[in-house]
Structure formats: structure tokens, C-alpha cells
Amino acid sequence: MSADWRTAVLRVAQRLDQLNYFQLLNLKQDASGTEIRGGFRRLAQHYHPDRLGGMDDPELHQAVSAIYRRITEAYSTLRNPITKAAYIEGLEGGELRLDTGKVRSRSLARKKAEEPGKTEAGKRHYQAALAALEKGDLRAAKSEIRSALLFERDEPGFQALLKRIESG
Amino acid sequence: MSPPVLGIDLGTSNSVVSVVEANRPTVIANQDGELTTASCVAFLPNGSVLVGNPARAGIGQRPERTVRSSKRLVGRTSSSAEVQKAQEEMSFNILSGAHGDVRVQIDQRAYRLEEIAAMILRELAHSAASYLGTTSVTKAVITVPAYFNDNQREATRNAAMIAGLEPLRILNEPTAAALAYGYGDQEAKRVAVYDFGGGTFDLSVLEMGAGVLEVLATGGDTYLGGDDMDGVIVDDLAEKILNKTGRDPRQDPAARAVLWDLAETSKRELSEHDTVEIDLEVVAGIPMVYGLTRNRFDQLIEPLIQRSIEICDSVLKEAKTGTHLIDGVVLVGGSTRVPAVREAVRRFFRREPDTGIDPDLVVSVGAAIYGASLNDQSQAQQILLDVTPLTLRLGTVQRFTEAIIEKNAPIPTERTRTFVTSRDHQEFVAIRVFQGESDLQADNTLLGEFAFGPLTLAPRGQVEIDVTFEIDPNGLVRVTATDCQTGRAASANVRLSVKMNDQSVAEASASLPGTAR
Ligand SMILES: Nc1ncnc2c1ncn2[C@@H]1O[C@H](COP(=O)(O)OP(=O)(O)OP(=O)(O)O)[C@@H](O)[C@H]1O
Numbered sequence: 312m313s314a315d316w317r318t319a320v321l322r323v324a325q326r327l328d329q330l331n332y333f334q335l336l337n338l339k340q341d342a343s344g345t346e347i348r349g350g351f352r353r354l355a356q357h358y359h360p361d362r363l364g365g366m367d368d369p370e371l372h373q374a375v376s377a378i379y380r381r382i383t384e385a386y387s388t389l390r391n392p393i394t395k396a397a398y399i400e401g402l403e404g405g406e407l408r409l410d411t412g413k414v415r416s417r418s419l420a421r422k423k424a425e426e427p428g429k430t431e432a433g434k435r436h437y438q439a440a441l442a443a444l445e446k447g448d449l450r451a452a453k454s455e456i457r458s459a460l461l462f463e464r465d466e467p468g469f470q471a472l473l474k475r476i477e478s479g
Numbered sequence: 480m481s482p483p484v485l486g487i488d489l490g491t492s493n494s495v496v497s498v499v500e501a502n503r504p505t506v507i508a509n510q511d512g513e514l515t516t517a518s519c520v521a522f523l524p525n526g527s528v529l530v531g532n533p534a535r536a537g538i539g540q541r542p543e544r545t546v547r548s549s550k551r552l553v554g555r556t557s558s559s560a561e562v563q564k565a566q567e568e569m570s571f572n573i574l575s576g577a578h579g580d581v582r583v584q585i586d587q588r589a590y591r592l593e594e595i596a597a598m599i600l601r602e603l604a605h606s607a608a609s610y611l612g613t614t615s616v617t618k619a620v621i622t623v624p625a626y627f628n629d630n631q632r633e634a635t636r637n638a639a640m641i642a643g644l645e646p647l648r649i650l651n652e653p654t655a656a657a658l659a660y661g662y663g664d665q666e667a668k669r670v671a672v673y674d675f676g677g678g679t680f681d682l683s684v685l686e687m688g689a690g691v692l693e694v695l696a697t698g699g700d701t702y703l704g705g706d707d708m709d710g711v712i713v714d715d716l717a718e719k720i721l722n723k724t725g726r727d728p729r730q731d732p733a734a735r736a737v738l739w740d741l742a743e744t745s746k747r748e749l750s751e752h753d754t755v756e757i758d759l760e761v762v763a764g765i766p767m768v769y770g771l772t773r774n775r776f777d778q779l780i781e782p783l784i785q786r787s788i789e790i791c792d793s794v795l796k797e798a799k800t801g802t803h804l805i806d807g808v809v810l811v812g813g814s815t816r817v818p819a820v821r822e823a824v825r826r827f828f829r830r831e832p833d834t835g836i837d838p839d840l841v842v843s844v845g846a847a848i849y850g851a852s853l854n855d856q857s858q859a860q861q862i863l864l865d866v867t868p869l870t871l872r873l874g875t876v877q878r879f880t881e882a883i884i885e886k887n888a889p890i891p892t893e894r895t896r897t898f899v900t901s902r903d904h905q906e907f908v909a910i911r912v913f914q915g916e917s918d919l920q921a922d923n924t925l926l927g928e929f930a931f932g933p934l935t936l937a938p939r940g941q942v943e944i945d946v947t948f949e950i951d952p953n954g955l956v957r958v959t960a961t962d963c964q965t966g967r968a969a970s971a972n973v974r975l976s977v978k979m980n981d982q983s984v985a986e987a988s989a990s991l992p993g994t995a996r
Contacts, residue, residue: 351889352864356691359862360891360952364855365481376891380949383892387885411883411896445877475919 317371320358324374331407332385332398340399344390351386358382384408427468433459437469444476452476484647484854485607485619486655486847488840489596489635491550491677491704492813494518495843496603498611499851504659504844509606510996515839516606520598521545522585527995530602542570542736544585546595551678552581553592553638554631556925556977561701570736580977593979594987596638602994604644618645620850622842624674625651625681625697625868628914629926629956630977636953637979641988647853649953653683654694654865655845656811659836668806669695671795673824673832675787675814678704682791684798684805693864696798696887703786705746705814711779712742712771720763728762737762749773750816777819784823791827797887808832811841864889867950869924874911878920883948886916893949897963900934900942907932908944912958927976931960931969944969 333340336350358378363371388394388409398409428434440455456473463469486497486504493515497506509516511532521534522544529537538545548569555562557575566573572584582589600621608616621644623635632649639646653672660670667688674681681699685692716738717729728734741757748755749771759767795801810832814820824832836844852861866887872880873896883894898908907930915923934942943963950956960969979987 352691352693355864355889356862359864361853361862364853380891380893383889384894387888387892391885408895411881411894445879447877 317368320371320378321374323358324377327377327381328407330381331402332389332409335381335385336389338389342389347386347389351382351390354382355379427466428459428463429466430462433462433466433469435459436462437472440472440476444472449476481854482613482615482618483611484847484850485604485616485644486843486845486850487600487603487619487621488652488655488843488846489550489600489621489623489638490518490842491548491679492518493839494599494603495840496607497840497843497847498607498616499847504847506840506843507603507607507610509602510609516599516603517547518550518599519545519547520549520595523995526992528598528992530598530994543572546571546583546585546590548678549583549592549595553596554628554634554977555581557581568739570732576977578977591979591987593634593638593641593984594991596635597641597987597991598994600639600642600644601991604642605994605996617643618647618850618854620648620650620655620846620853621646622650622652622655622846623954624676624679624699624701625653625683626679626699626701627954628869628924629954630924632954633978636955637984640984641991643988646953647850649955650846650849651683651694651697651865651868651954652842653681653697653809653811654685654692654863655842655849656809657683657685657687657692657845658848658861658863659841659845660807660809660833661848669800669804670807670809671791671805671828672809672811673787673791673815674699674811675820676704676812677814678702678706680704680787680790682787682794684794684800691862691864694866695800696794697866697868698790698794698797699868700786700790703783703790705743705812707783708746708780708814708817709739709742711783712746712776713738715771715775715779716742716757716759716762716769719769720759720767723767724763724765726764734762745771746776746817749776750818773818780817780819784820787820788823788827802828805830809841810834811838813839865952865954866890867892867954869914870916871948871950871956872913872915872923873948874913874920879918880913880920880923884950888950890950890954891952893947895945895947898944898946900937900939900944903939904936905939905942906934906936908934908946908960910946910958912948912956914956925976926956927958927978929958929960929971931971934962934969935964937964 336354338350358375360376360379363375388398428437436455436459440452443451443455453476456469459469483498488495495515497504506514508514516531517535519534521529521537534545552562552565556579562581574582574584574589576582581592608614621635621639623632636646636649653674656672657670667686670685670687672683679701680703683697684695686695717727721727728738745755745757754770754772757769757771759769805828808828815838867890868886870882870886871884873883875881909930911928912926913923914926917923944960945963946960948958962969
């Protein structure tokens with residue numbers, strides 16, 4: 312392994328916190344899935360910790376490991392459309408790394424829209440069951456979801472929750 | 480030259496050790512000249528300990544003093560379903576330790592599962608040392624099922640340290656198997672590794688080529704294995720006896736043990752022959768012989784095989800590939816000797832599976848190959864892009880969780896998450912970390928509960944803490960935190976975990992009982 316390579320690696324490690332995921336993987340923001348994967352593989356070959364083998368150079372090991380962890384972080388974020396969208400949103404606000412908490416608020420918003428149930432009464436009991444579950448009151452949760460099922464016997468979302476409650 | 484690295488397949492029923500010498504992998508025979516060593520430890524009344532095949536050979540005389548299949552229990556909590564099930568099936572005494580960890584009681588001593596595994600590892604290392612004529616073999620690559628969670632991986636690593644080995648890497652079994660076949664030398668190929676063992680099943684899809692081995696996806700079932708095939712035979716035999724004698728032999732522990740043994744032997748027979756005559760007299764109490772045909776057996780295990788194929792289907796989907804894009808299928812594990820299993824694999828993948836390397840040895844051989852490459856002072860030839868098998872989760876309000884690192888994400892990797900204090904002058908922030916695929920905490924495995932602090936004292940919402948979740952190349956999880964105000968790393972207090980700490984590993988290592996040879 313050349314001395315040049317070592318110097319280059321240490322330099323990248325130093326700048327790591329100034330690079331966004333696209334810069335790190337050498338990609339444009341509109342890169343396709345295949346391009347993202349290609350970018351990852353190219354960098355992985357370059358910076359994979361296994362490349363160092365048993366080499367006795369702790370500073371280099373640490374640098375390579377930090378870079379590689381960031382590369383995998385970037386790749387797994389960008390290959391998933393949901394996390395990619397959350398990342399781009401944060402990037403516009405100047406955040407170079409994805410805070411996973413941001414993804415959650417988005418996916419919760421999405422879940423709200425997909426809440427099961429067609430009848431008002433069914434939905435109300437379903438919500439009450441969820442609330443009871445959050446409080447840890449299994450008995451109340453069970454009785455609420457049973458009530459929800461009285462209104463919509465075949466609603467899969469209701470059935471799934473009952474099953475979950477019953478299996479503890 | 481640095482000392483050689485051992486490749487160790489620490490299996491549920493059998494373990495194997497290999498090493499690469501002069502660029503060629505060799506499987507090392509044990510003291511008795513056998514290539515596989517039973518993962519069995521027997522504690523004799525006189526205080527001496529037997530490990531391996533001699534321990535298994537005596538299991539009939541001292542079932543309650545022989546620990547077998549301990550891999551099924553390692554890194555689990557005593558309240559888990561698997562441990563409950565094992566308690567019913569196994570004759571040795573299983574206890575719960577202080578933190579819900581599992582212990583095995585023999586006489587006055589309660590052994591940790593890590594200690595049992597350490598005795599097996601030490602035995603393998605001993606065989607290797609005498610084969611190599613050296614005492615300096617201390618490094619090892621040890622394999623685990625791809626599906627192992629952090630607790631199980633950590634326990635395996637601690638077992639190695641208790642045994643006096645340096646665990647250079649915890650490697651996934653299917654990855655090791657693929658490495659053994661060395662597909663990496665040719666142009667890019669997609670390979671499926673179908674691993675049907677004693678207790679578990681998993682399928683992994685890998686892409687190999689030009690010095691890079693990439694795991695695209697892995698998935699499996701930790702409750703599906705050869706043991707289940709034995710189970711359906713046991714039920715079949717028991718029904719026959721029940722019909723004839725009016726007594727259910729499964730009610731009697733001794734009779735049940737004999738039935739399991741008969742079932743396993745018959746199953747192996749059926750891999751070679753079309754029918755097997757099973758003498759049931761010892762169990763039934765009256766002269767009784769039952770002819771089990773391969774057809775009947777195939778029928779009985781059909782749902783088990785079907786389940787494995789369903790898993791194949793879903794893992795292929797996750798890898799965004801299809802059977803027509805698979806260039807090779809590697810079989811691993813004793814249960815792939817069952818003809819109906821091979822037939823199902825052949826039909827599903829529409830190709831002949833590779834069986835060039837003995838399925839019992841292939842994992843250890845691959846581990847040795849990888850060990851040699853990691854040990855190379857110049858530069859490793861093989862780059863391994865492995866993935867985490869389970870989603871890493873954070874416990875949130877009440878009983879829910881939030882995904883931090885998705886399953887099948889490449890490792891090593893990390894993510895950060897910023898927390899703000901929710902109370903005035905809050906000193907600590909507590910987080911619970913899980914692995915699994917459910918939104919509900921209870922359906923996942925708890926890895927630990929950490930309390931980070933002390934934090935800068937300030938009104939609520941004013942203090943930010945960056946928590947970093949890291950998965951290392953072994954698949955091991957590490958959680959660290961920094962106080963954003965001070966930039967200081969907050970120390971973690973692990974409050975809840977089945978893991979051993981460094982001190983208890985050192986103590987266990989010092990007090991590991993010697994083995995009779
Ligand atoms: N010839 C055979 N025919 C059928 N089944 C067999 C045969 N040989 C071994 N088995 C079964 O294979 C299983 C053991 O497989 P293997 O040794 O690969 O598992 P393991 O590595 O110990 O377990 P795991 O992979 O679950 O950790 C047992 O259920 C055993 O009965």
C-alpha cells in the first residue's frame with residue numbers, strides 16, 4: 312500500500328464531517344438506484360477496513376474505519392427512498408448527516424393517514440385500544456379492540472392488533 | 480510470519496476447526512482423528528470434564544450431566560421461548576442468572592453458556608495446537624448463524640476470550656461457506672447459500688467477483704431445523720404407540736429421550752434408504768416394529784421444507800433478485816442431506832446445487848480462508864461487504880420502538896440521533912436498544928438499557944445529546960453519546976443486559992475447569 316494512499320485516506324478522514332452523503336459517494340442528487348449502488352461499491356473497494364489486513368498502523372485503521380462507517384451510512388440512507396427524502400430535506404437546512412429521528416416523524420405522519428377502519432365507532436375504539444396499550448393496560452386494550460371488531464368484524468388492522476394484544 | 484488464524488465453526492451439534500497452510504485450507508482432526516467434534520460437554524461425578532465426542536458417547540449414562548446444543552441457549556434470556564422449550568427437551572438443569580441470563584447447573588456450580596462454549600473452543604484450539612506443533616495459536620475467526628443478534632454474537636466472542644483465544648472476527652456462517660467455494664476468483668456471480676442445520680435455517684444471497692464479496696440480503700428462521708424433523712417423527716411414532724397401547728410415551732421423560740434418539744437415527748437412515756425399520760419395543764413395552772418409508776417422512780416434513788422455501792422467496796425479493804439471476808446454490812448444514820430438501824431446492828432455484836465441499840466442513844474452511852486474509856500483513860485480497868441481519872431499534876414512548884439501522888444495511892456502519900432533555904436540570908438520558916422487526920418492544924430482543932450522563936444542567940429542551948449507534952464488522956452493537964454543549968462524551972451505564980462484562984470474562988477465564996484428555 313502506497314504512502315500516497317495513506318496520506319489521501321487521512322485527509323479524507325479529517326474532512327469527513329464537512330462532506331454530505333452525495334459528495335462522499337461522488338454522486339449527483341438525482342442519482343438512480345444503480346448509480347448509488349455503483350458509487351458505494353467503488354468507494355467500498357477503496358476504503359474497506361479489510362484492505363488493511365493485519366497491517367500495524369492504528370492511525371490508518373481508525374481513519375479507514377471512520378470513513379467506511381460513514382460510507383455505509385450514506386449508502387443505506389440514500390438507497391431507501393424514505394430515508395433519502397428525509398435526508399435531502401435536512402440537507403436543505405444544512406444538516407450533512409441524517410438524524411434518524413427526522414425519518415420517524417415523517418413515517419408517523421404517513422401512518423396516521425393509513426390508520427385502519429371505515430366506521431367512526433370502529434376507529435374510535437381502535438384508537439382507545441392503542442391508547443390503553445400505550446399505558447400498558449392490556450385488559451382495557453383488549454376490550455376496546457374487541458368493541459372495534461363488533462363494528463367491523465373483518466378489518467385486518469383491528470384483527471392484527473387483537474392478535475398482538477393476545478400474544479402479549 | 481504471524482501465527483496462523485484458526486477458522487472455527489462452533490455448531491449446535493458439531494464443531495469444526497480449520498487452518499490455512501501454504502495457501503491451502505486444511506480441516507484439523509481432533510484427538511480421536513475425527514474432523515467434527517461434538518458440541519458436547521460432560522461433567523463427571525468425580526469432577527473431571529469431558530469435551531466433544533467422548534462426552535456425547537456417554538450421554539445415555541448421564542443425560543443430566545451432559546450439556547448439548549448449548550448454542551441454542553447462548554446469549555438468550557431465561558424467559559425467552561427458546562429457553563423455555565429447551566428446558567422441556569433437555570435433561571440438564573437450566574437456571575436463571577441475576578440478569579435473566581441462562582445458567583446450567585451441575586452439582587454446586589452454575590455455568591454460563593459462554594463457559595460451556597469456551598470449553599468446546601478450547602478443545603478445538605488444543606487439537607489445532609497439537610496438529611500445528613505450536614502453542615502460539617491464539618487468533619481465530621469464529622462463525623455464527625447470520626441471524627444471530629448482538630447478544631448472541633457478544634456471548635460467542637466472550638466465549639472465545641474465556642477460552643484464551645483472540646476473536647479476530649465473528650463471521651456469518653453463510654458468508655464463510657461462500658468464501659470456501661471461492662467464487663470470488665471469477666467474474667461477478669450471484670450465489671444463494673441455503674443453510675439448513677440442526678436448529679436454524681437461513682438463506683443468504685451474495686454477489687461475488689473480483690475480490691469483492693457482497694451480501695445482498697440474508698434472512699431466516701431461528702426455530703426451523705433438523706430438530707423439527709426429528710420432532711415430527713417423534714410425534715408420528717408416539718401416535719402409533721398410543722394407538723396400540725393406549726399410553727402416550729411422550730409423557731415419560733426417559734421414553735421421550737429414547738424416541739428423539741430413534742427419530743434422529745431413522746431420519747439419517749432415510750437419507751440413504753427408502754425405508755427404515757424402527758424397533759419400538761423399549762418404548763412401547765410390547766414387541767413392536769414400525770416401518771417408516773421415505774415417502775411418509777417426506778410428507779411429514781413437507782410443511783418444514785415449504786417454510787424454508789417461503790423464506791428463500793422473501794430473501795430473494797429483499798435482495799431485489801430472482802431465481803433466474805442466481806448463478807449458484809451452496810448447500811450448508813446436515814439437514815441438506817435429506818433428499819426431499821435437495822429436491823425442493825433444485826425445483827425452486829431450477830438448478831443443481833453445489834455440493835463439492837462437505838456441508839459439515841464448508842463453514843470452517845471458509846472461516847480459515849478469511850482468517851488468513853485478515854492476517855495478511857501486506858494487504859487482504861478479499862473484501863467482504865456483509866450486512867446486519869436485524870433492524871436496530873430504539874425504545875420510544877411506552878411499548879413502541881423506532882428503527883435506527885434497517886436490517887440488511889451494510890456493516891460496519893453508524894447512525895446518530897439527537898435527543899433533547901425533557902425535564903429541567905435533567906442529569907441523565909436513558910435509552911433502551913433493541914433488535915428485531917416489530918414496532919412493539921416486547922416482540923424484539925432487548926440488547927441493553929443505557930443511562931447517559933451526567934449532562935450539563937439546564938432547563939428542559941436546552942441540552943442536546945448526540946447518541947451514536949454503531950455496528951462493527953462483527954455485527955456487534957455499540958452505543959455512545961456526546962453532550963453537544965460540552966462536546967464531552969457521556970459515559971454509559973448499562974443497567975439491563977444479559978451480556979458479561981470484561982471483569983466477569985476475565986474471572987471466568989481464570990476459573991474455567993480443566994478438561995480430561
Ligand atoms: N445424513 C443426514 N440426513 C439427515 N439429517 C442429517 C444427516 N446428518 C445430519 N443431519 C441433521 O443435521 C442437523 C445438524 O446439522 P449441522 O451439524 O449442520 O447443524 P449445526 O451447525 O450443529 O446447527 P445449526 O446450523 O442450527 O447451528 C441435525 O438435525 C442432524 O440430525
